[in-house]
């Protein structure tokens with residue numbers, strides 16, 4: 001079942017004070033995503049991935065086209081994990097999570113998510129006392145906590161050292177398997193994308209368009225197997241040599 005339909009005909013930035021200078025960020029990008037699919041977006045720096053996520057999240061409506069999420073009648077709930085964790089420094093971890101609920105926060109759900117992300121012991125610490133990896137885990141909990149129709153993740157492991165990135169990735173993956181959601185996940189790391197995704201979408205430099213849309217058919221229980229990931233990666237490069245320039 002199609003859950004998300006994205007049809008962006010044109011996204012052009014027109015700087016307010018220099019209308020003669022324009023930057024065409026996206027041209028004719030069509031993407032359909034099925035419910036509970038995990039889709040990774042890969043493309044060169046500056047190609048327009050964050051721009052697209054902001055449009056999907058409804059933070060930027062200055063474009064031509066249409067983006068439909070979930071059922072037409074309801075306003076979709078979107079969880080967004082930004083590149084920086086964006087925690088409020090004057091609240092502790094638990095309060096930072098509770099803030100996403102306008103009414104009484106669901107205690108059991110928050111306990112379960114803290115547990116799944118291995119943060120139960122630091123729930124009353126303030127963000128400055130946490131490592132970047134822990135702060136990222138709080139941001140992931142906050143996005144899952146609202147049970148979103150769509151989860152947007154913009155390089156949530158960027159600037160983590162390799163072991164921390166691996167740890168957060170494994171925790172995210174386990175959480176997503178326990179609580180499947182439709183995910184659009186931006187990454188620059190092909191191995192990471194192969195380990196996580198049902199589909200890889202390779203994007204061109206701006207104006208951004210889809211260069212390749214590839215199904216990852218490695219069975220889920222084998223996604224931790226480095227030989228499987230490397231074999232898939234090797235086959236991908238030989239069948240689609242053009243993707244080498246996009247990473």
Ligand SMILES: Nc1ncnc2c1ncn2[C@@H]1O[C@H](COP(=O)(O)OP(=O)(O)OP(=O)(O)O)[C@@H](O)[C@H]1O
Pocket residue numbers: 013014015023025043044045046047048049050051052206
């Ligand atoms: N408000 C803006 N006005 C003008 N140009 C902009 C604006 N925001 C972004 N851009 C330009 O649009 C292009 C896409 O930027 P965007 O941040 O979406 O890329 P990205 O693919 O997410 O990059 P990265 O991988 O480095 O995070 C860039 O060339 C950027 O300079």
